[in-house]
Amino acid sequence: MSLFPLSPMLKNMALYGTSIVLMKGVSLFMLPYIANHISQYELGRLELLATFAMILSVVLGFSLHEALYRFAGAEQDPYKKRKITAQIFTLTMIVGAVSLPIIWIISPFFNEFKPEYASTIELELLLMPLAFEGMIAVVLASLRMQDKAQLFFYLTTGRALLQAILTVIVLQQGYGVTAILLAGFISAVIQIIALVYIQMNENLKVENTSYVFSKDIAQLCLPYCFPLMLSGLIAFGLNGFERWVLAENTSFNDIALYAVALKFSLALTLLMQPFCMWWMPKRFDYLHAKGNKLTAQITESSLVLLCSLTILVSYLAPVLIDWLMPTTYQSAKHIAVTLIIVSAIKELNELINIGVLAKKKTNALLWINGVATIIGVALIVMLTPIYGVSGVLTSLIIAQLLRVIATFILSQRYHNLPYSMGKLVVIFLITTISIALSLSGYSTLLHLVIAAASTVTLIVFAFQLSLITFPKKEQTGKTL
Template sequence: MKLLSLSPALKNMALYGSSIVLMKGVSLFMLPYIANHISQHELGRLELLSTFAMILSVILGLSLHEALYRFAGAEQDPHQKRRITGEIFTLTMIVGAIALPIIWLFSPFISEWKPEYADTIELELLLMPLAFEGMVAVVLASFRMREKAKLFFYLTTGRALLQAALTVIVLYQGYGVTAILFAGFISAALQVVVLVYLQSKQNKKVRGTGYLFNKEMAALCIPYCLPLMASGLVAFGLNGFERWILAENTSFSDLALYAVALKFALALTLLMQPFCMWWMPKRFDYLQSRGEKITAKMTQSSLVLLCGLTVLVCYLAPVLIEWLMPESYQQAKNIAVALIIVSAIKELNELINLGALAEKQTKKLLWINTLATGLGMIAILVLTPIYGMSGVIISLILAQTMRVILTFILSQSAHPLPYSLGKLSVLLLITSVSIALSLSSFSVGIQLMMAALCTTSVVIFASQLQLITLPKNEQGEKCL
């Protein structure tokens, strides 16, 4: 109890981490239920609609929450901080008011263009809440800035759990994709109403009015946010675009297999999340206060964790697919392993970009991401019509690998860290062999034994190679 009472920062971190894991994890937990209640073709169509919503949310969100961090976060005066937050919030409401009728008017035309993807009502249910995506992001970001972790947790997980509950109900009653989208619409609309109410109360503390608009603030926000929005669109090229091309060149049933595999590959990201939430903001402090050697050792330890979890998930994902998914989805096992490898390479890139970020080489990182995404998209366009899903997976692995190599070269040239590259190469070789063995057709019992054996082997070899370093307690944490 004393630990909890003396550690509000740790409690907040736990709440933020739990909310993120729950938000991302609900879709994984719901997947077997949905797959057992709608056809494989319909699940593939639902996945394609989700990717459409993904890219539109990036555009309509305009990354205005990043402007909040930049302009309100630097303010020390609470009144001024509230004023800037209110002005950016009002800007998001204006964007939403403009976007909402546009979505309403253009949904019928989109439906006529691709009637096999969705009808008008499905597009409206899916896209209309996205008009206020920026508002949701800004208000939730303001909660984090004001350390309202409980409120953040309730409003984010509440929406996810409400959507899951409504989805269960409508599918149990025998409804399909339209009803699933309606469940998402209801949960999103309720969240928007609550957030508008809460933020309006905050706005009234400034100049006695609930709505604030400042042309100067808008002029600052838009140029600042547009490049960030462009970065989000670049990321879509390797995380969404491939599903469109897959749908055009294969079938919705194949896309459903890909979607199932992708959801189970998400388990790796979820398992890495607790460590990353601790290490990502901490690593710059390590570099400055503890030096390059300790920081490099901690980064190597994070790579050991990534390798161990990758091996574990590569063995467990096929087992879970066999246990939880209908017979028609069993082909997703090997696809899941391939996409876990893609996820691992993406996580690797986030762990080794420290040098570039420490020296503020963000523009060069953007160019690397753009180049890797562009070449990946070209490869997807060329290989998918020939090789189908295999072409997509090959393209993703090649693009993400090139991104990691270029990021590592940039980071080491900007701020060299003394990594033990020879030992890391041995670790990578052991990990690769373990993953290759997971593709064998073992029984479930042997697969589980291999999962324990191979994961343990990775840790033992890493320990023997002295790649594992445990963080020492900091002076400020000894009192906890």
Template sequence: MSSLKQSAYYAVGILMMKGISLVMIPYITHKMTLEEYGSLESLVLLADIGTILFGFGIVDAMYRYVGVAKGEDKRKLISNCFTLSVFVCLLGGLLIAISLPALLLVLPVKFSAYQIFLLLIPTMLDGVISIPLTLLRMNAMAKRFCFLNVFKGIIQALMTFSLLEAGYGIDGVLISGAVSSILLLICLLSYQWQEMGKFGYLKSSKLVLSFGLPVLVGGASVYMINGLDRWFLASFIGVEELAVYAVSAKFALILGLILQPYALWWFPNRVSILQLENGKKKCADKALLGVNIGIVMGTLLILTVPGLIMIILPSSYHLAGTIAVVLLAIGMIKNAGDYLNLGCYSGNSSQSQMWIQGICAIVAAVGYFVITPMFGLWGVVGVLATAYTLRLVLLYMASQSMEFLPYEHSKWLTCIVIAFFAITLNHFLGNVFTGIPEIVTGVGVSLLALFSFVKSAVIPLSDTTIMKSKPS
């Protein structure tokens, strides 16, 4: 299958896997009050940290070791990773069950024990499911990856719609998430068994965990940057403010979804590509391509999302359009940090990124604690921008010191200049032609910006430089 077809399949699969909550926003925000939607987002925050902990950094270890292993050694490593994921899932579930009374007390919103258990099911299973899904990507099985995620997305959407219409509210959303995750796992088990041969191999656990645990700490640190913001909003400001902020964040999530097809190819293969002839140049070009795609798509979304929110959401959410613009800009910065950090992963340890993520997390946590009570939503946004900018700078410096890559910085600078002029022009036109819907001027300027990006050749349309999924 060609790389272009693989990217297309990945795009559809990821849109269904992660975009279901985004697609359902107009419906859910009309079916729930601000308070109910804010309460639901409090549960989502709990699921986010759970997903990081249950993942245990094992997928990143797969990127590093399974991708370059051969034959029986590869099968053993796959078995080791899957076995560890199952053990982490079971142990984590047991610990949460034991600590449930204390957990219910510290949550910023009151929930019932059964709601936590409903949330726990997909959260626990996510770490296990991620192993066969990663194997599908590493083995270039994009079509199957797409089909399974489309299946899960459709089941989850239909159940959510049916249960909300039946009056189940938050419980309906939780039930649909749990059932769809269980069905996806059942569909993946046969493929997982085929790839690993047998369950229970653990002799490579030290190797896997030595790489995965720093990633886990780094992931938890990222959560402190991009998760504690909503905890502090719920605690100090209220769930209504959290609801508006959460909607903004979900629209900003569109950028991540658009970037996923390229990322799904790049991250499992970047270490292998680095080992090819002229690998440093190839990695530099492909990493910078990921950065530029982020800037281009982020700019187009900044120009159109506010107008879209004005049309499809209730008036109580219209502030979300303004906040989404800033969050999309922050998303571009985060994306750049994700791509310009290969040196931190090229060795046998990922501790450098762990320390960097930890430093940024401390900066964010202190900032949220001090600034959120005073400045509310905009204080949170300011801290988030500061933390991710610091992360980008530190990751780039550390990565270049460990594995220098010859980046052509003029390309991303060109992207930034075009983006700046397009956003400025859109703001000017919005002030001059006040009678025209915001979405109209946004679409017009976005088309002009897209033409400028294409003419500047920051993203080569003739060949997106995506190589074969299995570097030769």
């Protein structure tokens, strides 16, 4: 009998966490270096290009990885699970084959629309890998579902490290934004080739062919994924659109400040990833196989983790900005704390939407996201010309709060989970007070001491309130 029953899960979570930190956090780790090698104006321009890539990746990805979670994740037969994965992979390749020439053709027209934002070659380098965004997401999600954490680690870390190394090289040679985009393009293409090779070999195990197309699975996936894709597209209004409004009402320098704050707020999302990478593909299995109570308990544990990390990042981000960034970026510190709160609310929404997704009510999520985005966009458009960045931050918090409240109410209505609401309110209250204290002008040492004390206080209360639950060791050979 193992003395450490959680060690396999913890090992996978550690590998997932490291992978995501390097895969998604490369921009955060490279930010101080990039900020010291290109102008604030160019950094603002690079951020606008990133938002353009973000919205296109949502469209081209089509949320097919969510279909993989839903239809393959709930399937208990290993052969059927592998076959569904192969069929969804084929759909992503069809999307990629259609999208790639379209991107090549329309990039010059985008350049003519806003020539000061990007050249044609910059757009092509940025957007062409996105044709296979859905394929990347599906294959990586499949590896997670199979608990192939080590292979996942190699594939994602390899891309992140290669991109970082190439970026350092081109900046050392005095090149600018175009070269940075070229570094991202090369690393993305290499990862795409590796993932296609891996999944084709998996497909051969199903029907002795590299491509497994199914009209039936396509008919299942498209109605399920379309509302999710639209939800992601609509969500751009609260995560990307505001930078375009800032560009029209302020300057690229102000966008650079906002971008720096946003990158440091990304630390919260990255720190949540080890848990989310393990939990998100398995939560429906837990719900169906182990019941509402355990699913609710693990979700409560995830909320405690979210609150703890929110406190830590709220204290550490301003300190890191002060230490790592050029003096012209110091005003980004308070912006970062507010964006960390926005990130925490978004993570909260993803953790409590189980009921809606379990009942396949993705249209409901579309309506919720749509209404919240309309409100947020309206507020951004009205407040940003008057208050600048402060108007954007206020709008985002209001819209995200409305979104998470509506999602929770609807999710509980569709599939009621027995949350300990009174205990969770205590945890949220401690978190709110702790974040408020982080805005005070303490010395760095005292600031860090309060950060540690606040985090420990929250965790102690969570244990006392029995809000922390560890899942038991999974049996060998059992698919969750």
